Amino acid sequence: MFGINKIKPRIDDFLVEIGALSYFSGRFFREVFKRPFEFKELLRQCFNMGNRSLLLVGITGFIIGLVLTLQTRPTLQEFGAVSWMPSMVGISIVREIGPMITALVCAGRIGSGIGAELGSMRVTEQIDAMEVSGTNPFKYLVVTRVLAITLMLPLLVVVGDAVALYGSYLVEHLKGDVSFNLYFNQVFDSLEFGDIIPATVKSFFFGFAIGIVGCFKGYYCNKGTEGVGKAANSAVVFTSLLLFVIDFIAVFVADIFYEL
């Protein structure tokens, strides 16, 4: 009994959160097609989220490619299957690791950024000020940000994939004397549309999740500086969790479509 009493409010809170987030997403879809479009702000956010994340995504991708290859090499060597390295690394990066790592890194950088930014704007009444100025803050702040990250994340994933594969190639080149052509020949030989298309579609959902959760947490931020920190923190935590859920669903759905 005692346990249930303790857990129940938490479950209630969680359900309220999910419900509110759903409403928030619904509002996004209602407002995204309504005039006026904040095109300039969208471009600015695209630049902020896309270009400014490039270095981070590039470095993480490069290291992941490097590490993945280095770690797998001994095992494959044992089986005398080092020649399968490009295919293995290629498929795992394009299908799963690239989108997931990029999304998680962006959840950390962009999700928390959005949460903190909107949170502080809420706390310092900037959002109210916008509304009073006749600009719909939801449109100006939320729609542009969510749209920007939804559009930018797949591109970041592509770049991340490319850099990760290059990192993996470098290891193979130095350790196994594999040429650039051979490596990428083998990578592309092993890849199919069934690998790259679901991964790309998934990236759009990842981007949307990062944007919408960050905006949601920031937009409904509690008063005070503590609220801002909480908004940023919970944006990252919730987004990361959501990313895995989406990933699971995406893989599940892709499996049904491509295996049958």
Next chain:
Amino acid sequence: MKNTKSQKIRLGLFVIVGTMLFVTGVYFIGQRQNMFKKTFKINAYFQNVNGLQKGNNVRYSGINIGTVSGIEMINDSTIKVSMNIEEKIITHIKKDAIATIGSDGLVGNMILSIVPGKGSAPVISNGDTIESYSKIGADDILSTLSVSSENAAILMSDLLKITTSMIEGKGTLGLLLNDTLMAKDMRQSVVNLKKISRGVITTIDELNEMITSLKKNQETVLGVLLNDSISGKKMKTIIGNLETSSEEIETIMANIDAVIDDINSSNGTFNYIVKDTALVNSLKSTLHNINEGTDKFNQNMEALKHNFLTRRYFRKLERKERKEAKK
């Protein structure tokens, strides 16, 4: 707030680069072609491609030189396989090269290998069609071979039986010669031997005939293979050996015949044999000769077994025997 010009440019650059990376990725995956290299295209026609797929490697003397770019059904029995070949390899492939389909190691990826021709033909050019050597074609050839080689197989097993019984019979020679029934058996065996040697001769004739026809008709793929490859030469020597050994058998046969006749015409066979040492000696040497001859024949047949053209047939035979043994 304002988007500065450099921001716009950088964003544009990022979007373009990202999109291009994606598009090229999709393109390469979609095409699965020999990327980064200039290629030219050649074709070959097959009756059966044994599961060859678009994107499988093309090998020339064991080197990957390109990929299969298309497999297309031309009619109910012809499949056009087109392949992209690295341009730099072009000078090494002659117009008389032959394309075959095989599998690549344990993994079982099919590969298309191009076997060099004689070397006197002109260099291949873009869009050319080269000869193919299809596995189904090999089967056809083998089936014509099998009619004649079937006889050889029966004969071989018969000879084996006889020789073993003869070798074992050395110790019981007295018994064998005393008993008329045994003598009858012996005669029967000799008759069999005769038949066998005749069979061998016909087989050899058939083989010869086939090979000469192949020689004459040099355009056929098998002709080329037989004329030019080492295996072809081996085949010829095998057939030559077969001929000599069967001739030997023939003479042995005649000897045995004479001996048996002698045995039959005399009354006390045993005494006769004991008395006539010369005959005993001759019988001994005859048997020895038979042994030798059959040994050689066995060797030849063994060689024939291992020859790549007839290998398949003998395997089949073995399997059949095993099946029957089970029954």
Next chain:
Amino acid sequence: MMVQHNISAKKEGIETQTIVLEIKDLYKSFGDNHVLNGFNMKLHQGENLVIMGKSGSGKSVMIKCLVGLMEADRGSISVMQNDITTLNQEALDILRADIGFLFQGSALYDSMTVRENLEFPLRRHTKKFDGAIDTETLIVEALENVGLVDAIDLMPSELSGGMKRRIALARTLILRPKIILYDEPTSGLDPITAKEIIILMQDIQKKYNTSSLIITHDVDCARVISDRMILLIDGVDYAVGTFKELSALKDPKVRAFFKQ
């Protein structure tokens, strides 16, 4: 317990002016916290009305209900003969162009320069000027009013608290509002800067003949600027009158304000 101190007749001529802003019987509660319990208020043309109350007494809530940032539970709010509670978004936005709002913490947009901050309200309210006036001249004029033309290309983070407040005032003024709502205009400022701001407010009122509603708990500010005052206590308009009249009252709750 509740005592209404309605002291009649204040400044000569004010009563004869038209009422630009009227709140009748306003109720607002957050859960069990009843913030406003039937608040009434009238603002006349050209008047400086100060509303005083303790922190958390519902002053900010009331003022946010006025511009439609919050929805009241009950009661009517009319701004220049328009009932705020029944207006649609578009009409509300048009009406908001006539109401200036100076937020408590200035609420300058952190990510924009001063110029962009001032431009922001003009984005949607261009109709008001029929595009006849160049935005640049409007911005410069607004900055001249607050004496900060040099700060035009600075970021808000580079400004002091007082400068921020002035820029915020300039931003409020740029749409030439008929009514200006000041939410704690002097909070967080040192007395000297606060005085400067008050002087600025008076100048502006003279120059543009605006009506002002000032929310404050700063007695000095109230004394200097107020034509009339309302004491907001326990969610109602506890006492109404001029500064002199109210400071003379013996009611302990009222006395508490003037003791400081």
